[in-house]
Amino acid sequence: MRTYWYPGRMPKVVDHEERRWEIVYALWLVIAEQGIEGVSLRHVAAAADVSMGRIQHYFGTKEALVLAGCTALVQSAHGGYQETAEAAPRVRLLHVVSQQIPRDDAGRMGVSVWYAYVAKSINHSAVRQVLAEARRGAEEECVRLIQAHRASLADGARRAAGDDADQAALEQARRLLALADGLTLRVLVRDLEPAEAVAMLESEVGRI
Amino acid sequence: MRTYWYPGRMPKVVDHEERRWEIVYALWLVIAEQGIEGVSLRHVAAAADVSMGRIQHYFGTKEALVLAGCTALVQSAHGGYQETAEAAPRVRLLHVVSQQIPRDDAGRMGVSVWYAYVAKSINHSAVRQVLAEARRGAEEECVRLIQAHRASLADGARRAAGDDADQAALEQARRLLALADGLTLRVLVRDLEPAEAVAMLESEVGRI
DNA sequence: CGTTTTGCAATACGTTCGCATCGTAACAGG
DNA sequence: CCTGTTACGATGCGAACGTATTGCAAAACG
Numbered sequence: 001m002r003t004y005w006y007p008g009r010m011p012k013v014v015d016h017e018e019r020r021w022e023i024v025y026a027l028w029l030v031i032a033e034q035g036i037e038g039v040s041l042r043h044v045a046a047a048a049d050v051s052m053g054r055i056q057h058y059f060g061t062k063e064a065l066v067l068a069g070c071t072a073l074v075q076s077a078h079g080g081y082q083e084t085a086e087a088a089p090r091v092r093l094l095h096v097v098s099q100q101i102p103r104d105d106a107g108r109m110g111v112s113v114w115y116a117y118v119a120k121s122i123n124h125s126a127v128r129q130v131l132a133e134a135r136r137g138a139e140e141e142c143v144r145l146i147q148a149h150r151a152s153l154a155d156g157a158r159r160a161a162g163d164d165a166d167q168a169a170l171e172q173a174r175r176l177l178a179l180a181d182g183l184t185l186r187v188l189v190r191d192l193e194p195a196e197a198v199a200m201l202e203s204e205v206g207r208i
Numbered sequence: 209m210r211t212y213w214y215p216g217r218m219p220k221v222v223d224h225e226e227r228r229w230e231i232v233y234a235l236w237l238v239i240a241e242q243g244i245e246g247v248s249l250r251h252v253a254a255a256a257d258v259s260m261g262r263i264q265h266y267f268g269t270k271e272a273l274v275l276a277g278c279t280a281l282v283q284s285a286h287g288g289y290q291e292t293a294e295a296a297p298r299v300r301l302l303h304v305v306s307q308q309i310p311r312d313d314a315g316r317m318g319v320s321v322w323y324a325y326v327a328k329s330i331n332h333s334a335v336r337q338v339l340a341e342a343r344r345g346a347e348e349e350c351v352r353l354i355q356a357h358r359a360s361l362a363d364g365a366r367r368a369a370g371d372d373a374d375q376a377a378l379e380q381a382r383r384l385l386a387l388a389d390g391l392t393l394r395v396l397v398r399d400l401e402p403a404e405a406v407a408m409l410e411s412e413v414g415r416i
Numbered sequence: 417c418g419t420t421t422t423g424c425a426a427t428a429c430g431t432t433c434g435c436a437t438c439g440t441a442a443c444a445g446g
Numbered sequence: 447c448c449t450g451t452t453a454c455g456a457t458g459c460g461a462a463c464g465t466a467t468t469g470c471a472a473a474a475c476g
Contacts, residue, residue, distance in 0.1 A: 035331040037245055053454045112330045119327030122320045123243040182386025261425050
């Protein structure tokens with residue numbers, strides 16, 4: 001599924017996705033340890049141990065590379081979530097909300113890259129749109145999970161249904177996600193232990 | 209109080225604080241509309257309508273300028289807080305927690321600069337220390353306000369005192385501040401209305 | 417008035433940047 | 447084999463960068 005056919009020739013077979021991914025990963029490394037200011041084609045090329053020409057070949061411009069790194073980050077998080085497809089709503093909710101808490105160096109890298117993009121999104125509309133879409137998706141998924149969880153509890157005692165419940169679920173979702181963002185930052189800068197952050201999120205999820 | 213005496217000469221009186229502040233304000237403008245990547249001595253000089261030489265004269269190096277902008281931002285927030293010194297603990301608590309929610313363009317600028325520094329702090333230890341100290345201060349102040357508020361309520365019914373209460377107050381403070389950070393970001397990227405964010409914080413403060 | 421020191425503009429310099437260009441090795445299809 | 451196309455390393459270029467340097471106007475002090 002990773003070879004393409006199109007009318008014409010196709011010399012020198014290489015796996016484009018693979019090559020692009022190598023470069024994007026090197027980009028993340030550079031962002032994680034130097035910040036987004038430290039991103040230059042030369043630095044990324046050095047980190048990926050490839051030539052500058054290769055990066056130009058696959059991404060064309062620095063802008064495009066940085067943006068590709070952003071969408072790749074979002075998709076990677078999305079992929080991680082889909083692996084929990086068979087778990088109970090409450091478990092999935094906790095995953096959505098606490099996945100970003102950095103527990104090890106790898107998680108730290110991911111989240112510091114993510115924060116770099118968040119800051120960039122303030123002044124960069126393309127990045128902003130990618131992150132906004134991701135956030136909207138997470139919010140909607142949270143609402144769905146909260147409603148599913150509530151439905152599984154409400155066998156006996158019927159609760160208020162309809163718009164009120166929808167509104168409450170939306171507010172719950174927003175509060176959970178906003179809290180998770182704030183806690184993530186504090187863990188990242190080592191003001192808070194990962195376990196404490198997760199415990200706070202668990203207790204918050206538990207109150208739903 | 210803004211003229212200094214020291215043994216020796218002192219030609220050409222100018223207000224150093226004032227000059228520094230003009231430049232720092234221009235730095236904030238540049239950060240707010242171009243991000244921290246857009247900060248160069250030339251850009252800041254243009255925004256302040258002064259020469260590059262002046263910036264060098266007052267700050268020496270770009271590093272020092274950026275760091276001065278960070279400490280100035282923290283002090284400015286601190287100054288805003290001190291104006292509420294005579295209000296009730298509950299009011300002050302709400303202020304600490306919701307002051308950063310951007311309500312207008314000026315607030316938007318302040319908070320986008322603040323987020324730029326947050327991202328920078330991940331890879332820059334001097335900035336990290338300044339922000340860490342500010343965060344610690346805010347957290348301690350929150351704990352104090354929560355305890356003061358509780359004490360004012362607990363005339364009749366005595367509550368659990370001592371370590372348990374301290375621990376609970378600390379966790380409350382952390383949750384409030386983390387939630388405020390997350391909500392602030394969402395308002396900044398226009399995923400949330402300022403009024404909604406403030407309402408959520410008010411209801412959270414109200415439950416203490 | 418003359419000396420000395422500060423405040424700052426101007427500019428020169430070496431580095432690093434993104435990007436365009438060119439050359440070539442490798443391979444698919446005829 | 448030959449031809450056409452791709453992959454991509456190498457290099458050059460102009461712009462922008464941070465900083466060091468230089469020079470001079472203005473003002474305080476003797």
